[in-house]
Structure formats: C-alpha cells, structure tokens
Amino acid sequence: MSTVAIAPESALMPKRHYANVRHSVASWLLTTDHKRIAILYLVSITLFFAVGGFFAMMVRLELLTPKGDLLDGDTYNKMFTLHGIIMIFFFLIPSIPAVLGNFLIPLMVGAKDLAFPKINLFSWYLYIIAGVVAVTALVKGGVDTGWTFYTPYSSTYAKTEVFLAVSAAFVAGFSSILTGLNFIVTIHKMRAPGLTWFRLPLFVWAHYATSLIQILGTPIIAITLVLVAVERIWGKGIFDPSLGGDPVLFQHMFWFYSHPAVYIMILPGMGVISEVITCFSRKRIFGYEFIAFSSLAIAIVGFLVWGHHMFVSTQSTYAGMVFSFLSFLVAVPSAIKVFNWTATLYKGEITFEAPMLYAFGFIGLFTIGGLTGLFLAAMATDIHFHDTYFVVAHFHYVMVGGMVMGFLCGIHYWWPKMTGRMYPPLLASIAAALVFVGFNCTFFPQFVLGYLGMPRRYHEYAQEFQVLNVMSTAGASILGLGYFIPGVYFIWSLFWGPVAGPNPWHAKGLEWQTTSPPPTFNFEEDRPIVVEEAYAYSIEGAESVS
Amino acid sequence: MSQHVVPPSVYVKVFGGLTILMILTWVMAFVNLGVFNPVVAVTIAILKALLIVLFFMNVKYSSRLTWVFVAGGFFWLLILFFMVMPDYLSRDWQAPVQPW
Ligand code: HEM
Numbered sequence: 001m002s003t004v005a006i007a008p009e010s011a012l013m014p015k016r017h018y019a020n021v022r023h024s025v026a027s028w029l030l031t032t033d034h035k036r037i038a039i040l041y042l043v044s045i046t047l048f049f050a051v052g053g054f055f056a057m058m059v060r061l062e063l064l065t066p067k068g069d070l071l072d073g074d075t076y077n078k079m080f081t082l083h084g085i086i087m088i089f090f091f092l093i094p095s096i097p098a099v100l101g102n103f104l105i106p107l108m109v110g111a112k113d114l115a116f117p118k119i120n121l122f123s124w125y126l127y128i129i130a131g132v133v134a135v136t137a138l139v140k141g142g143v144d145t146g147w148t149f150y151t152p153y154s155s156t157y158a159k160t161e162v163f164l165a166v167s168a169a170f171v172a173g174f175s176s177i178l179t180g181l182n183f184i185v186t187i188h189k190m191r192a193p194g195l196t197w198f199r200l201p202l203f204v205w206a207h208y209a210t211s212l213i214q215i216l217g218t219p220i221i222a223i224t225l226v227l228v229a230v231e232r233i234w235g236k237g238i239f240d241p242s243l244g245g246d247p248v249l250f251q252h253m254f255w256f257y258s259h260p261a262v263y264i265m266i267l268p269g270m271g272v273i274s275e276v277i278t279c280f281s282r283k284r285i286f287g288y289e290f291i292a293f294s295s296l297a298i299a300i301v302g303f304l305v306w307g308h309h310m311f312v313s314t315q316s317t318y319a320g321m322v323f324s325f326l327s328f329l330v331a332v333p334s335a336i337k338v339f340n341w342t343a344t345l346y347k348g349e350i351t352f353e354a355p356m357l358y359a360f361g362f363i364g365l366f367t368i369g370g371l372t373g374l375f376l377a378a379m380a381t382d383i384h385f386h387d388t389y390f391v392v393a394h395f396h397y398v399m400v401g402g403m404v405m406g407f408l409c410g411i412h413y414w415w416p417k418m419t420g421r422m423y424p425p426l427l428a429s430i431a432a433a434l435v436f437v438g439f440n441c442t443f444f445p446q447f448v449l450g451y452l453g454m455p456r457r458y459h460e461y462a463q464e465f466q467v468l469n470v471m472s473t474a475g476a477s478i479l480g481l482g483y484f485i486p487g488v489y490f491i492w493s494l495f496w497g498p499v500a501g502p503n504p505w506h507a508k509g510l511e512w513q514t515t516s517p518p519p520t521f522n523f524e525e526d527r528p529i530v531v532e533e534a535y536a537y538s539i540e541g542a543e544s545v546s
Numbered sequence: 547m548s549q550h551v552v553p554p555s556v557y558v559k560v561f562g563g564l565t566i567l568m569i570l571t572w573v574m575a576f577v578n579l580g581v582f583n584p585v586v587a588v589t590i591a592i593l594k595a596l597l598i599v600l601f602f603m604n605v606k607y608s609s610r611l612t613w614v615f616v617a618g619g620f621f622w623l624l625i626l627f628f629m630v631m632p633d634y635l636s637r638d639w640q641a642p643v644q645p646w
C-alpha cells in the first residue's frame with residue numbers, strides 16, 4: 001500500500017483561508033461562502049446521521065429475538081419510521097450535494113461562489129427549520145406511518161404526529177429545490193474560460209442531473225404532502241376511500257417523486273466515484289461522454305418507472321407491465337457507468353488509498369443493489385418479494401452500500417482540500433474495511449430472510465428466522481464501529497493531522513489548483529483558464545507519486 | 547443577462563386581467579354546463595397561470611434557456627398525468643380473480 005504523498009514544498013498551511021478569515025459564531029451562521037455553508041451542512045447532517053443511527057440500533061436490537069420483547073409494536077413502528085424519515089430527508093438527500101457539491105462545484109468550475117450565495121444560506125436555514133420540526137415531532141411522541149406516509153392510514157387513522165412529520169419533509173423539500181436551482185444556474189453561467197461542457201468533471205455532470213430531479217420532482221412531493229395534511233385536518237376526501245378519495249392516487253404521487261428521489265440519493269455518489277477511480281488509476285476515465293449522458297438518462301428515465309413500487313397495490317396490471325419494462329431500461333445507464341469504471345481500472349496504476357477502497361466498495365455493493373432491483377422490477381417475482389426483507393436489503397445496498405460509501409469516499413478524498421490536513425491513512429483503510437465487512441454482514445442476511453418470506457415492518461418474527469437476524473444485528477455493530485472511527489480521526493486531524501498541501505493526491509481538476517484550504521474567493525490570482533480536458537492523467541504522470 | 551424593465555402599467559393590466567378571470571370563475575360556478583364545467587374551470591386556470599408565469603415571473607422577457615426550463619416543468623407535469631391515466635383507464639380490463 002503506497003503511502004500518502006505529501007508535497008514537501010507546500011507543507012505549509014496558507015495563513016488565511018476561508019475557515020479562519022473570521023472566527024465569530026455569527027461569521028459562520030451568516031456566511032454566504034459556499035465552503036462555510038458546506039461545513040454547516042456537514043455538521044448538521046452528521047448529527048442527523050447519529051440520530052437516525054440510534055433508531056436503526058433500536059430496530060436491530062428488537063430484531064435480535066423473535067419475540068417483541070424490547071419494544072412494543074407501536075414503539076417499534078415509530079422507530080423504523082423515524083429512522084427512515086431522518087435518514088432519507090435529513091441525511092441522504094442533502095449528504096453529497098449539500099456538503100461536497102456545495103463545497104466543490106464552484107471550485108470545479110473555477111467560480112468565486114455559487115450563483116446565489118444568499119439563497120444557498122437560506123436553503124441551509126430551511127433545512128434547519130425542517131430539522132427542528134422533525135425533532136419536535138419526535139419529542140412529542142413520534143410518527144408511525146413509515147417514511148412513505150401511505151394513506152389512508154396517515155391521513156385518517158394514525159394517532160401520531162403525522163402533521164409535524166409531513167411538514168418537516170415539506171420544508172426540507174424546499175431546501176433541496178433551492179440547492180438544485182443554485183447548482184443548475186452556476187453550471188450554466190459561471191464556468192471558467194475554456195471550461196466547455198465536455199471538459200466538466202463528471203462530478204459536476206452528476207450534480208447537474210441530480211439538480212434536474214430536485215427541481216422537477218420535489219414540488220410534486222410537496223403538494224402531495226399538503227394534500228395529506230388537508231385530508232387529515234379538514235377531512236376533505238382526496239385519498240381516503242371512505243371520504244370518496246383514492247389511496248392509490250397517493251402512491252402514484254408519492255412515488256412520482258420518491259423513485260426519482262432514489263436517484264437524488266445515488267447520482268452524486270456516482271459522481272464522486274468517477275473522480276476517485278480515475279485519480280487512483282492515474283488514467284483518463286473510460287467513456288467520458290457515456291458516463292455524462294448516462295447521468296442525464298437516469299434523471300429522465302427515472303421519472304417513468306415509479307409504478308414498480310405499486311405492483312400489488314391494485315394498480316392495473318397493464319400499467320404495471322409498462323412500468324416493469326421501463327424499470328428494466330433504467331438499469332442500463334447505471335450498468336454503463338459500472339462498466340466504464342471497470343474499464344478505467346484496466347491497466348491503470350492502481351493504488352489503494354482509503355478513498356479508493358470506498359470506491360471499490362461502492363462499485364461492488366451498488367452492483368448487487370442494482371441487480372436485485374431487477375428482481376423487484378419483474379412483476380412475477382415482486383409479488384413474492386414485495387414488503388419483505390428482500391426489499392429492505394435491496395435499498396440498503398444502493399443507499400448505504402452506494403451512497404453512504406460514496407459520501408465517505410468523497411469526504412476522504414476531499415478532506416485535505418476542505419481542512420488542509422491529512423487523516424491517518426492506515427486507520428482510514430482499516431475503517432473502510434470494517435464498513436465493508438460490517439455492511440455485508442448486516443444486509444446480506446436480509447436478502448435471504450426476504451427470500452424465505454420474512455415481512456418487513458413487524459417487531460416479531462417466526463423462530464426460524466432468528467439466526468439470520470442475529471447475524472444482521474452483529475454486522476450492524478461492526479458497521480457502527482466502522483462509522484465511528486472516521487468521526488474520531490477526522491476530528492483528530494483538524495488539530496494534529498499532517499499538513500496536506502494543495503494537491504496531496506496529484507489529482508487533476510481546478511479544485512486542486514488552489515491552496516488547501518482555499519481562500520474565501522477560491523483562487524488567489526485571476527480566474528483559472530482551462531486548456532485541457534478533465535482527467536488528463538497519463539500513466540506516465542504517475543511518477544510524480546513518489 | 548440584460549434586464550428588461552417592465553413598466554408598472556403592464557403589471558396593473560395583468561392584475562386587472564387576473565381579477566376579471568377570477569370573477570369569471572365565480573360567475574361560471576352558477577352556470578351548469580354539464581361535462582363542460584371542468585373544461586371551463588381548467589381553461590380559466592391555465593389562462594391565469596399563463597399570465598402569472600409570463601408577466602409576474604418575467605418569463606416573457608427571459609432567455610431561451612429559461613423558456614426551456616419553464617417548459618420542462620410543465621412537460622414533467624404532463625408526464626405525471628399521462629403515466630397515471632393508463633392505470634385508471636385500464637384497471638377494469640382485467641377479469642376479476644376467481645376464487646378456487
Ligand atoms: C438499478 C435500478 C433499480 C431498480 C430496477 C429498482 C427497482 C426497485 C423496485 C421494483 C422496488 C419496489 C420493491 C417493492 O416494494 O416490492 C424498489 C424499492 C426500493 N428501491 Fe430500488 N431499484 C433500483 C435502484 C435503486 C437505487 C439506486 C436506489 C437508491 C439509491 C433504490 C432505492 C429503493 C428504495 C428506498 C426502495 C424501497 C422503498 C420502500 O418501499 O420503502 N433503488 N426498487
């Protein structure tokens with residue numbers, strides 16, 4: 001394993017950078033610097049990850065035994081609901097875009113900031129307001145509808161804090177829309193001279209596609225949640241059949257957003273992987289245009305497949321057939337990316353730094369998650385798998401094995417850029433291995449459980465499922481440790497980590513051409529001018545890694 | 547990114563138009579046109595939305611790129627409608643499941 005190359009000539013921290021220009025709390029809370037806002041997001045989503053993780057732990061502990069002995073049914077329902085709502089709306093959706101995207105997109109396009117810095121700060125405040133509402137719902141007794149808020153249970157029967165939870169998701173949605181809007185305008189209008197569309201890093205393409213989904217899809221979930229609230233508060237019949245409504249209409253509207261939203265939760269991760277794979281293979285990416293356009297294809301075709309969540313909902317079988325076919329189509333652009341990353345590795349000069357380990361993890365786990373999606377997209381098999389642990393395993397492979405891995409990959413890759421400091425590389429590699437092993441121990445048994453017929457969302461189960469559930473809970477504790485260790489060494493590195501220098505990985509891309517951490521307006525001298533394509537790595541160039 | 551300056555009179559006229567359409571909505575609520583009730587209501591709603599988007603949101607004076615994005619938003623709404631309708635239209639095609 002090669003050691004981290006720290007450029008000796010630059011082993012000096014810049015005296016002034018974005019993080020130390022001013023120190024007061026107000027200078028952080030009122031900042032319009034995209035880099036500081038990214039840090040605000042990083043801190044807030046990490047807190048929510050911890051809260052969501054706590055609920056996951058309660059779920060796993062309850063499932064250690066077949067009897068519902070730790071939590072009663074109602075409490076268990078609240079645990080998995082809060083876990084889902086917090087992890088999806090407050091961690092995964094903002095994770096890579098609002099932290100890494102915010103920090104890096106202006107740097108990558110050679111701009112001083114995003115197009116609308118104040119809107120950027122506003123979107124963080126919306127996120128925090130939404131978070132406060134969610135925590136209020138939690139403190140007042142929680143919600144038990146599942147993160148999917150299915151009607152008529154959510155709109156008529158649930159006795160829990162549905163209104164607050166729905167409001168929280170509603171407000172968080174606007175935060176997400178504003179982030180997407182900011183990215184789109186920035187990418188269209190603020191690229192450095194010479195930075196043509198096809199010289200953009202693929203991270204930027206991935207965020208462009210993500211932003212399209214955010215601004216086109218999120219308004220639909222917002223109006224859907226408003227309708228749930230209207231039915232709940234005023235008893236207007238929209239979704240509840242006893243009031244003349246149609247519950248399946250809710251599912252259509254919910255999944256019209258929420259299926260594309262799963263791509264909000266994977267495309268940015270794919271963007272990270274494209275950057276990291278080329279850097280640590282020291283090779284130009286294979287099939288740049290294919291990867292760029294497959295992001296757009298995923299964003300667009302991803303809007304045409306939502307009915308695959310509704311095969312057993314009394315949706316017409318004929319509509320189901322169309323949705324099933326289109327779901328098979330949407331797997332194609334995802335597969336294109338996997339093949340291109342693999343082809344990039346071929347004959348590369350591969351090194352195994354921590355970010356690269358996470359990238360490998362991503363490719364393998366995302367592939368398993370995506371392929372099992374096809375089992376679910378086939379109507380005949382989905383009748384068996386629907387609402388079993390197979391579905392739970394599928395989406396954790398893509399969301400945790402994919403996006404959380406991608407997030408950790410990106411954080412490890414750009415940490416020296418964000419903080420100017422290096423973390424201990426060996427410890428980071430050990431943590432990456434723990435995450436990979438822990439993840440598979442936790443979620444692979446769930447595929448088997450689902451295949452054997454264990455339904456999701458119950459606090460009790462049949463005796464014969466216990467062995468696999470114990471494996472899963474044991475794996476979850478390894479996974480928890482794997483997540484905890486980076487938290488510790490990242491904080492350590494802030495104070496004692498070796499100084500990284502501007503470009504510790506000898507990577508290409510404008511973000512590496514400025515100091516680490518960058519100055520407030522990103523580039524000391526004039527605007528950078530771009531004269532070459534992205535990823536102009538050459539295998540020979542690898543000699544610079546001493 | 548040249549800014550087009552819109553004289554306030556335009557806004558006043560658009561406001562007048564919206565008010566007239568609103569009164570029309572109210573008047574039409576008292577006239578029973580049978581199946582045409584929703585047609586009229588939706589037509590008026592579309593006219594109102596057009597006025598707001600074109601003038602209040604300044605889209606009329608914006609770049610082609612803005613037009614593309616605005617049209618995209620409406621196109622996506624159409625996707626929602628066009629892919630939801632097949633479900634409702636074809637639900638009854640299927641023979642009910644026979645108990646055995
Ligand atoms: C590669 C293409 C994919 C296909 C064909 C696919 C297919 C499916 C299908 C058919 C279901 C419904 C299963 C059921 O409820 O019976 C499902 C559920 C789900 N998928 Fe995927 N999927 C894919 C990728 C992804 C990705 C990339 C993510 C997230 C990053 C994701 C997240 C989810 C989630 C969260 C659910 C469960 C929602 C719930 O009921 O709570 N999927 N997937």
Ligand SMILES: [Cu+2]
Binds near residue numbers: 258259262306309
């Ligand atoms: Cu889906």
